[in-house]
Amino acid sequence: MSRLSDFVIEAHGGLPRWLQFTQLSADLDQGGVLWGLKGQPHTLERTGVTVGLKAQWASHGPFGSDGRRSRFEPGRVAIENADGMVLEELLLPRESFAGHTLQTPWSELQLAYFAGCAMWAYLTLPFLLAWPGVESEELEPWPTDSGDLRRLAVRFPATIATHSTLQTLYFNGDGLLKRHDYNVEIAGNTPGAHLVSDYIEVSGIKIPTRRRIFARQPDGSFSPEPLVVSIDLSNIRLA
Template identity: 85%
Template sequence: MSRLRDYVIEAHGGLPLWRQFEQVSADLDQGGVLWSVKGFPHTLERTSVAVGLKTQWASHAPFGSGGRRSRFEPGRTALESADGAILEDLSDPRASFAGHTLQTPWTELQLAYFAGCAMWTYLNMPFLLAWPGMESEELEPWPTDDGDWRRLAVRFPADIATHSALQTLYFDGDGLLKRHDYNVEIAGNTPGAHFVSDYVEVSGVSFPTRRRIFARRPDGGFSPEPLVVSIDLSNIRLS
């Protein structure tokens, strides 16, 4: 377990380098059917995100119209004005998703929660493998047309807000993350297969800039239609 974990962390830039930074920011161009299903087809279509690297927080700006921004933390989600004034907030936001299915519309604060915990997870991976309380176990390789991908089954600690406690990561022969499987618990436990590609190097750290998420089948395959979520990243910054 530790050998594969250490190998993939090193392949993405290494833990000593990663720990020099406090946050990562990026510009986002997002699409896919999920946003319309949840009632917000354009709110986060073009925006920027910043996420913490040492504590769990994220912020999208703009968040829709009016110069607003979001603030996500595991126990609280808020919408703020451009000068930081709180416009509305929600404590214990995950509890608000009780009984939701994939088709259940979200409120703006629920959208802010989902987008925040998702982008925090994505932008911190695979360095999250070294987070306190994270557990991982290597699985059998997954065959692809480009060769076998090594896999890690990951269990997140209870204090981390993410898609699901159990997730699976796939890595190519160079140790780069290629696929990320999870169930979206707050959307009826919907299974997703999340593919990443088009890596760039930023301050010595490798980041994928293209993300495509599809519905995962029980056999581990995926349905190419519909495209559930697309995320294209640019202008990635570490600070």
């Protein structure tokens, strides 16, 4: 890892503390134009998510109605009933997005894949920087009205299902993550600027509770309209 990676991991609670836990759970309140654009306006509007910290998996529940829940892993996504019985599943789910653009609707299984893939990365950063095969390099600082942000260019291995191979993380002077840039490959490489804020401390780990995602322009700027995705987290638990 780079020196900046070490610094920001320590700022969020430190790797030894993080490694004591095996999963993270939270309640989610989600909005933005993306869900309706994909034909899934309410399925994950108010739900809960649990992500694995030792392996890449995630589960959203409820997933729509009838007590259903999702199960995401890189090579498989499924929808289960309240008793854990598989109702639907899709193997090699990422392949199903071939040819998609931002406007292409998603099936429920594709929604489960996107949401699981996204939330796993969001909730494991910046500790994901210590994951085997993840590489990072510090870039030039990014100027803002409230001061320069330090930046990391991050390259993810093919073994991790995530938005894009290359992503950029921005950190303030205290080492806290403030912005996360990526291209959503499964939605036509749509560029996003993802702002994070409102940190709380949970079991010694600092976690942002407010996330707002906007369309990123080629120069790195973004407009506050439209709001692509909003995510508010509460009742965060580490176990």
